[in-house]
Amino acid sequence: MGDLLQFHFMQNAFLAGTLVALLAGAAGYFVVLRGQSFVAHMLSQVGFPGAAAGALLHVSPVLGLVVFCGAAATGIGAIGRRLDPGNRAESAAVGSILVFSLGLGLLFYRLYAGSAQGIYAFLFGTILGITDADVALTFLVAIAAVAVLAVIGRPLFFASVDPDVAEARGVPVRGLALAFLLVLALSVAITVQIVGTLLIFALLVAPAASAIRLTARPVLGVAVSVVLALACTWLGLTLAYYTNVPVGFLITTLAFGVYVAVRAVRA
Amino acid sequence: MHESRALDFEHAAVRLGGREVWSDVNLEVAAGEFVAILGPNGAGKSTLLKALLGVVPLSEGAVRVFGTPVRRGNPEIGYLPQRRRFDPDLRVRALDLVRLGLDGASWGLPMPSAEKARRVRDLIELVGATAYQDRPIGELSGGEQQRILIAQALVGGAKMLVLDEPLESLDLNNQQAISELIRGICRARAVTVLLVAHDINPILGFVDRVVYVAGGHVVAGKPEDVIRTETLTELYGAPVEVLRTSDGRLVVVGQYEPVTHHPDDH
Numbered sequence: 001m002g003d004l005l006q007f008h009f010m011q012n013a014f015l016a017g018t019l020v021a022l023l024a025g026a027a028g029y030f031v032v033l034r035g036q037s038f039v040a041h042m043l044s045q046v047g048f049p050g051a052a053a054g055a056l057l058h059v060s061p062v063l064g065l066v067v068f069c070g071a072a073a074t075g076i077g078a079i080g081r082r083l084d085p086g087n088r089a090e091s092a093a094v095g096s097i098l099v100f101s102l103g104l105g106l107l108f109y110r111l112y113a114g115s116a117q118g119i120y121a122f123l124f125g126t127i128l129g130i131t132d133a134d135v136a137l138t139f140l141v142a143i144a145a146v147a148v149l150a151v152i153g154r155p156l157f158f159a160s161v162d163p164d165v166a167e168a169r170g171v172p173v174r175g176l177a178l179a180f181l182l183v184l185a186l187s188v189a190i191t192v193q194i195v196g197t198l199l200i201f202a203l204l205v206a207p208a209a210s211a212i213r214l215t216a217r218p219v220l221g222v223a224v225s226v227v228l229a230l231a232c233t234w235l236g237l238t239l240a241y242y243t244n245v246p247v248g249f250l251i252t253t254l255a256f257g258v259y260v261a262v263r264a265v266r267a
Numbered sequence: 268m269h270e271s272r273a274l275d276f277e278h279a280a281v282r283l284g285g286r287e288v289w290s291d292v293n294l295e296v297a298a299g300e301f302v303a304i305l306g307p308n309g310a311g312k313s314t315l316l317k318a319l320l321g322v323v324p325l326s327e328g329a330v331r332v333f334g335t336p337v338r339r340g341n342p343e344i345g346y347l348p349q350r351r352r353f354d355p356d357l358r359v360r361a362l363d364l365v366r367l368g369l370d371g372a373s374w375g376l377p378m379p380s381a382e383k384a385r386r387v388r389d390l391i392e393l394v395g396a397t398a399y400q401d402r403p404i405g406e407l408s409g410g411e412q413q414r415i416l417i418a419q420a421l422v423g424g425a426k427m428l429v430l431d432e433p434l435e436s437l438d439l440n441n442q443q444a445i446s447e448l449i450r451g452i453c454r455a456r457a458v459t460v461l462l463v464a465h466d467i468n469p470i471l472g473f474v475d476r477v478v479y480v481a482g483g484h485v486v487a488g489k490p491e492d493v494i495r496t497e498t499l500t501e502l503y504g505a506p507v508e509v510l511r512t513s514d515g516r517l518v519v520v521g522q523y524e525p526v527t528h529h530p531d532d533h
Contacts, residue, residue, distance in 0.1 A: 033359075150375070150376050151374050151375055152374065153376065154370070154371060154373060154374065154375065154376070154377055155371065155372055155373070155374065157367070157371070158367045158371035158372060161353075161357060161359055161364065161367070161404075162364070162367065164348035164350065165346060165347075165348060165367075165368075165416075165419070165420075166367075166371065166372065167322070168320055168322065168339070168340070168344075168346045168348070169340055169346075169371065169372045170339055170340025170372055171371070171372045212358045213358070216358045216359055216360045216363075216401075216402075216403040217360055217363065218359060218360075218363055219377065221358075
């Protein structure tokens with residue numbers, strides 16, 4: 001373990017990875033509870049044109065990610081939702097935004113005449129090339145988003161499992177839905193750096209889905225989700241350091257492996 | 268203000284989407300009464316509940332709950348909305364659902380509290396759900412889910428229980444068991460109960476009074492005074508016949524059919 005953290009890029013990778021796993025694990029619990037995995041997927045895809053726009057306008061790609069994901073989250077939140085089993089209106093809107101965003105991303109990259117490597121970085125993550133400025137931004141976003149989740153977590157949980165009763169009790173159900181989507185957009189925007197837009201489920205959905213299978217206690221579920229996300233990230237980074245295998249593959253494989261194992265034991 | 272009055276509708280009316288749902292509703296419910304709200308589909312039974320919850324605004328008149336004008340989020344009212352079952356995949360303990368009734372609307376992290384845990388335990392025991400309190404709510408039967416929701420509605424200290432079709436989609440045994448449970452709570456804890464039902468028979472032996480909503484108006488009284496051919500025909504403004512079957516069940520005939528003329532009626 002001694003030589004693992006001797007290089008600065010590995011220190012940054014572990015710092016950013018830890019922050020992202022913390023936030024993705026916690027936000028992921030609500031994603032799975034609310035049945036919004038598809039929304040999380042859509043937001044990650046919106047990250048692609050967002051990052052491309054950032055590069056095109058010579059501002060930070062992370063800023064582009066935050067702006068695009070935030071706009072998409074607001075759009076979905078404006079439609080509103082009830083906790084109906086099909087979520088038909090929401091999934092149709094999500095699908096439409098998703099496909100448009102991919103087309104937009106393609107256009108931006110053509111305009112930018114960006115390298116294939118740049119696209120590759122955003123699709124699959126760039127955790128080994130994270131700068132000090134990225135770490136600082138990730139730190140701010142993760143701390144702010146976790147703080148918001150801590151404040152709204154309980155009424156959000158109420159609104160997620162029982163929206164009608166929550167509303168009658170005075171919980172602002174629609175406002176919370178939008179607030180959560182914005183937290184989710186921030187989570188996605190910073191998670192993309194680590195595992196990329198295509199592999200985001202590894203940290204945002206798989207650990208939470210495993211945790212919810214393992215326990216029906218809400219607080220414990222969030223904790224287990226965070227621990228699994230952290231474990232997959234740390235182990236993935238360590239294995240990537242000692243082997244030639246891409247870190248994105250390792251983290252996703254670990255997260256997926258845990259999920260499959262949990263489903264096998266607790267169908 | 269009358270001390271023991273739980274609910275008071277005074278010339279109340281509600282308009283929804285330009286249509287008058289009901290008007291000139293005058294209704295008094297005493298504290299500790301068990302009242303069933305009956306009537307055909309679309310007559311405005313659920314709207315009556317939503318008016319006293321403060322979710323639907325009145326177009327005329329006034330409604331007071333325990334002497335104070337209605338307001339949304341009133342902790343004195345425990346509410347069970349009309350619902351389908353919980354999603355079978357919802358993996359949240361029944362216990363945690365009851366706890367939401369206590370502090371689910373509060374901001375910030377939930378802190379462990381022995382006092383709150385004790386209240387949750389007491390309510391779960393009261394509704395007879397202790398055996399399955401640690402199981403995920405989605406895995407419970409319809410009757411078990413109703414018990415948990417009743418505990419959730421009462422755990423915050425509500426003095427009025429408002430239930431929208433709680434017996435729907437339950438089998439006959441469970442309808443009987445839940446009705447008995449509600450009546451027991453009503454009597455033992457002096458909780459006022461307002462229960463919407465589309466069929467009076469499962470609760471006929473338990474309720475003190477019925478409120479019948481039809482034709483934009485409301486009549487209230489003892490079941491045997493309200494569920495009569497003459498009373499309902501006048502309320503509907505159309506011929507309706509109440510029949511009593513050999514096992515004592517009441518059947519209201521004619522309410523769902525288009526009005527046809529029967530010269531021999533009443």
